[in-house]
Amino acid sequence: QVQLVESGGGLVQVGDSLRLSCAASGRTFSSSAMGWFRQAPGKEREFVAGISWNSVNTYYTDSVKGRFIISRDNAKNTVYLQMNSVKLEDTAVYSCARSRLGIITTTAKLCDSWGQGTQVTVSS
Numbered sequence: 001q002v003q004l005v006e007s008g009g010g011l012v013q014v015g016d017s018l019r020l021s022c023a024a025s026g027r028t029f030s031s032s033a034m035g036w037f038r039q040a041p042g043k044e045r046e047f048v049a050g051i052s053w054n055s056v057n058t059y060y061t062d063s064v065k066g067r068f069i070i071s072r073d074n075a076k077n078t079v080y081l082q083m084n085s086v087k088l089e090d091t092a093v094y095s096c097a098r099s100r101l102g103i104i105t106t107t108a109k110l111c112d113s114w115g116q117g118t119q120v121t122v123s124s
Contacts, residue, residue: 004096004097004115005023006021006095006117007020007022007023010119010121012086012122017082017086018082019083022079022115023076032098033050033052035048035050035105035111036097037094037095038094039093039095046061047061048064053074059106068081069084088123091121092119094118098113100112
């Protein structure tokens with residue numbers, strides 16, 4: 001199992017940038033595909049971005065392509081989500097998760113470790 005703690009959320013304005021971090025503990029982080037998910041009020045949790053264990057592969061949901069960048073530093077046991085040109089619809093609680101498949105998954109049910117989440121609020 002991997003323990004995950006997110007940070008970096010906050011209140012930003014439309015068009016601003018924000019970087020989220022997810023610090024992991026546990027021996028399996030560096031060999032695990034990781035993902036960011038988000039959940040807005042009244043909506044289901046949705047996949048945002050995923051990254052393979054070696055950073056070779058990344059995948060994004062269409063609504064954030066070209067704006068968000070997922071990355072990781074295995075030496076620091078941390079995965080990041082750089083959020084650029086944020087929009088009102090990016091407001092949500094963002095959580096990182098570990099895929100139990102060994103590859104990127106867009107399905108929350110296929111993740112077995114979750115952080116507590118960090119709130120991102122975008123205002124106009």
